[in-house]
Amino acid sequence: MRKSDRVTIKQVADYAGLSAATVSRVLNGSRPVQEDLKIKVWDAVKKLNYKPNVGARFMKGQTTNVIGMLVPDVSQPFFSAMIAGAILKAGEIDHVIIISTSDGKRELEKAAIDSLSRTVVDGLIYCPVSTGDPLPQIESFKELPIVVVGRRNVFKSKPHVYTDNVKGGYLATKYLLRLGRKRVGFLAGFWSSPCTIDTIGEVASSEDAGKYTTLDRYMGYRRALEEEKIEYDPSLIVICGYDYEAGYIGARELLERMVEVDSVIAANDLVAAGVIGFLTDQGINVPDQVSVVGYDNNLIAPITIPTLTSVDQDPRTLGAESVVALSKILSGKEVSDTIIDVKLTIRNSTSVMHK
Known part of the structure; x- marks a missing residue:
């Protein structure tokens, strides 16, 4: 053999x-x-x-009531909340979930997919690592039901459950502009960036944009600027990661460019906390001199100093709805994409711009 x-x-x-x-x-x-x-x-x-052919087992009608769930980073508050929502909903329908993580790395994602393919899961809830590389073919899962969560337009043939990130970027930007802040910095978070500050507009307009939540938020940012007739300035864009250090370094990079900035939209709340940390260390007052908006509205948003204005994309509902979508597939029903609405939660990190 x-x-x-x-x-x-x-x-x-x-x-x-x-x-x-x-x-x-x-x-x-x-x-x-x-x-x-x-x-x-x-x-x-x-x-x-x-290695059991779990796809063939499913096609024969044998089920275990076990769902696989693969996310980029279980330590991130957004993903941990999404997992919590999925676990609670799964329990309501007598299912259990096996959690796996890629730690934001494509090679570990492929290994996790291979590992899950050898288990007895009935289906997979898949939040892929957004990178510039082609997504894995997931050959071991080609016969298995898959729901993509947190991204859009990853696979043409699979249902997706995601939040309206274009609206999220729009709301954050629109609010800052209404506060009289015209120089809005945007920290674009990626696991592995598919673009530079010079090419982000082009990539955000491509078919692959939905695979990167940041690009959708960027398009909302651009829409709000256009509505208020504010000229777009690429020097206000910073490419960064998703943790506190990324925000700290990103804010420093923005200020080192010696450009005028009166507000910042961060990739998530951890990044926003890093931005506030750097600005505070520099003696720059938040929110009076520079206002800061986060994204996710997770547990740290109410405890940062000052408390953080943030876009709430309800990760628990994301997780729960992904389980609902997968359970419908397992019941033989047709499933279309589910879009979760977002809202802006206003706290003390933003204020009216004083001349």
Whole structure:
């Protein structure tokens, strides 16, 4: 047998000296099997490196009420809240969720997908790492139901559950402009950036834009500027990451350009906290001199100093609705995209601009 050949359940049965039906019962836990036979089966599985074809199992109508969920970073408050919403909703319909993470890295995402493909999940809730590379083909899941969460337009044939990020970027920008702030900095967060500050407009207008939440928010930012007839200035754009340090460094980069800035929209609340941290260290008053808006409205927003104005995209509902969408697919129903609304929660990090 060549190394590239996929081991079949019949080969496992032959190795163990048992019937394929017995092996299937052990692997699926569908019926009681004697302990000594279980040992033989699992020994054969280990020796032959057998990987169950979960897609084929699903097509045969066998289910386990187990859902896989893959997110970029479980330590991020946004993703942890999304997971919490998914787990609660799954419990309501007697399902459990296996959580896996890619730590924001494409190679770990591929490994996680391969690992999940060897489990007994009925379907996958997938929040991909947004990078400039092509998304993985997910060959192991090609027959398995998938719901993409937190992104749009990732796969043409799969349903997506995502928030209206264009509206989120628009609301944040529009509010700052109404406060009289005309020089609005925008910190664009990426796991791996597909653009520079010079090309972000072009990439945001492409078909791939929906794979990057930041690009949708950027388009909302541009729309608000155009409505208020404020000239777009690329020197107010900073490409950054998604943690506190990214915000701290991003704010420093913005000020080092020696451009006038009176407000900043951050990639998320952690980044916004980093922005406030840098500005405070420099003796720049927030919100009077520079107002700051975050994104997510997570647990840190009410405890930053000053408390953080933030776009609330309701990650718990995102997680819950992704479970609802997947359960409908498992029931044989047609499922279309679900778009979650956003709102702006105003706190003390923003104020009217005083001349």
